[in-house]
Amino acid sequence: MKTQMLVNGTVIDHLPEGMGLHCLEILKKHLQGNETLIVFINVPSSQQQKKDMIKIQDFYLDEATSTYLSLLAPHITINIIKDSQVVKKINPEIPFEIKGTIACVNSRCISNTEGYTPEYDVQSKEPVILKCKYCEFEFTPG
Amino acid sequence: MKKDLVNIKDLSNEEIMKLFVAADEMNHAIQNKQKLDLCKGKILATLFYEASTRTRLSFESAMFRLGGSVLGFSSTEGSSVSKGESLADTIRTVASYSDVIAIRHPNEGSARVASQFSNVPIINGGDGGHQHPTQTLLDLYTILKEKGSFANLSVLISGDLKFGRTTHSLAISLARFGVKMCFASPPGLEMPDYIMRTLSSEFQVVPKVANNIRDFINDVDVIYVTRVQRERLGEMEYLKYRDAYVVSEEMLRSAKKDAIVLHPLPRVNEIARDVDKDPRALYFKQAYNGVPVRMALIATLLGVI
Numbered sequence: 001m002k003t004q005m006l007v008n009g010t011v012i013d014h015l016p017e018g019m020g021l022h023c024l025e026i027l028k029k030h031l032q033g034n035e036t037l038i039v040f041i042n043v044p045s046s047q048q049q050k051k052d053m054i055k056i057q058d059f060y061l062d063e064a065t066s067t068y069l070s071l072l073a074p075h076i077t078i079n080i081i082k083d084s085q086v087v088k089k090i091n092p093e094i095p096f097e098i099k100g101t102i103a104c105v106n107s108r109c110i111s112n113t114e115g116y117t118p119e120y121d122v123q124s125k126e127p128v129i130l131k132c133k134y135c136e137f138e139f140t141p142g
Numbered sequence: 143m144k145k146d147l148v149n150i151k152d153l154s155n156e157e158i159m160k161l162f163v164a165a166d167e168m169n170h171a172i173q174n175k176q177k178l179d180l181c182k183g184k185i186l187a188t189l190f191y192e193a194s195t196r197t198r199l200s201f202e203s204a205m206f207r208l209g210g211s212v213l214g215f216s217s218t219e220g221s222s223v224s225k226g227e228s229l230a231d232t233i234r235t236v237a238s239y240s241d242v243i244a245i246r247h248p249n250e251g252s253a254r255v256a257s258q259f260s261n262v263p264i265i266n267g268g269d270g271g272h273q274h275p276t277q278t279l280l281d282l283y284t285i286l287k288e289k290g291s292f293a294n295l296s297v298l299i300s301g302d303l304k305f306g307r308t309t310h311s312l313a314i315s316l317a318r319f320g321v322k323m324c325f326a327s328p329p330g331l332e333m334p335d336y337i338m339r340t341l342s343s344e345f346q347v348v349p350k351v352a353n354n355i356r357d358f359i360n361d362v363d364v365i366y367v368t369r370v371q372r373e374r375l376g377e378m379e380y381l382k383y384r385d386a387y388v389v390s391e392e393m394l395r396s397a398k399k400d401a402i403v404l405h406p407l408p409r410v411n412e413i414a415r416d417v418d419k420d421p422r423a424l425y426f427k428q429a430y431n432g433v434p435v436r437m438a439l440i441a442t443l444l445g446v447i
Contacts, residue, residue: 108270108374110249114228123339131336134251135272136149138336 009035010061011079012054012069017042019073020052026068027054035059048075066092068101071128071141094125102130106137145443146257146264150275150311155318162283164438164447165431172207172434180446181210187240188214189232190267191223191247192373196407197267197276200432201244201440208437208446213240230259237262242443244276245269248373263443271305271374277406278311280435282319284428285364288402292319298358300326301368301387301412303333305375308406309368310337317345324350324358328386331370355387360396365389365403369410390414394422404428 015023020039031037036057045051061069066078070092080088098120104111111118111134120130123138131138146152153161171178186205190198194216202212214236215221223232229252236243237260245256246267253266253273268274289295297316303309303325313333316323325333332351341347352358359365370383388411389403405413405425417423441447 106250108248108250110229110247110251110255110269113249114230114255116230116255132251134254135270136336137250137334138339 005084006055006057006081007084009055009057009059009081011081012056012061013051013077013079014045014048014075015052015054015073016048016075017050017052020054023052023054023069023072026072027056027065030062030065031056031059061090064101066090067095067098068141070094071098071102071130074126074128094122094128096122098122098130102141104132104135104137105139106132106135109135109137111135144261144263146253146260146266147275147439147443148253148257148264148266149273150278150315152275153279158279158282158315161279161435161438161442162286164442165283165434168207168434168437168441169431177209178207179209180441181205181208181444184208184210184242184444184446185240186210186212186214186440187236187243188212188216188267189236189243189245189247190214190216191218191245191252192268193217194246194267196429196432197246197274198244200429201265201267201276201436203433204436204440207433208441210241210440214244229255233259233264242440265439265443268307271307271310271371273311274307274406275311276432276436276439277308278315279439280428280432281308281312281366281404281406282315283435284404284424284431285402287431288424289363292316292321295364296322296324296362297364297366298324298326298355298362299333299366299368300355300358300389302331302370302383303327303368304331305371306368306406309333309366312366313337313349314340317341317347322349323347324352324362326352326355326358326387328383329353331383355389356393359389359393360398363398363401365394365397365401367403367405367412369405369408369412372410385411388412388414389417391416391420394420397422 038055040053042050078090079086119133123129123131205212233256242263244265244267250270250272252269257264372380403423
């Protein structure tokens with residue numbers, strides 16, 4: 001399938017099949033709303049059989065959001081494109097500790113009720129299991 | 143550097159045993175009506191955002207018996223919390239009025255937040271359904287005093303294990319002391335996954351689990367019962383679980399003759415009243431032990447012993 005070449009922007013590649021639209025939902029709050037973007041679904045892939053992919057014109061993904069996406073999809077690759085060239089290729093590494101980025105799923109956690117910055121220890125990277133440093137609740141982001 | 147007790151993991155086994163030696167001395171002083179002045183001139187603040195009888199009063203009794211003073215609140219009404227003040231701001235202020243703070247709060251992780259904003263020691267008196275480490279200390283102390291050692295013991299922890307915060311810290315610490323455990327709870331109120339994972343990954347402990355206390359009650363040395371945590375359930379859910387389990391004298395007939403029955407209290411109806419006269423029922427003695435144990439803890443955190 002031929003698509004328009006990205007001149008400047010971000011390609012989020014190797015999203016697991018079915019994650020493309022979910023990922024777009026997450027990205028929405030970071031977008032201005034006027035970017036041109038394409039979500040590819042069920043793209044044949046040698047590594048994953050099928051994958052999803054997102055291309056966004058004139059938008060550069062920051063590190064915190066890259067980390068967040070890697071919690072949902074540990075094998076994603078992020079390509080930063082400038083003048084039609086890949087100037088940066090990011091394979092986000094899941095850190096051992098995470099600060100901010102994602103809310104604790106425990107509604108009784110103090111980080112939710114009083115808005116303290118959530119912090120987690122990463123208990124497992126595959127599947128991703130986070131342990132809240134406040135309430136010790138463990139969960140897989142999704 | 144200040145030391146807090148937010149999580150039972152903040153204390154090593156050695157520190158716990160040292161506290162118990164101090165608690166023995168405090169108990170001796172109480173029994174002999176000795177007046178102590180270890181904490182003369184020191185102030186304990188008790189910030190209780192949730193209802194409490196034993197925890198708050200035993201903290202206050204402990205500080206008075208150490209010769210210190212107490213200030214605080216026992217409900218958020220009448221404090222600036224009711225005006226919407228954040229926990230962080232309340233803690234920063236109260237820390238400047240006191241030397242040590244005991245806090246109970248409905249949100250899980252609140253004691254950790256308090257420790258981050260306080261320059262005086264924080265003692266977690268219960269944070270939502272998460273932990274209640276001082277209850278665990280007095281539970282361990284009672285078990286040790288009554289059974290003489292943790293070696294070769296088996297403990298049944300029963301009741302609302304999902305929201306019963308005392309059971310979470312107790313299970314972790316019993317595992318640390320190598321005690322064999324089994325858990326009994328109604329379906330839906332089982333021990334949280336993260337506690338089960340911690341027990342297996344950190345301590346290689348995999349307790350037997352069942353939905354009925356009767357499955358284990360005859361084989362254990364300690365029968366630890368907790369109530370259904372009504373305040374953390376909806377009313378319909380509470381009604382579903384209210385009478386799900388009751389330890390009765392009839393059930394105890396086949397239990398070990400030297401078993402002990404413990405409960406963090408308050409008891410609702412999960413231990414029948416007729417059990418109170420059974421010499422194995424030690425929950426009121428357990429509640430008393432909260433005073434010497436908390437005396438030892440306060441004195442330790444304040445660095446006066």
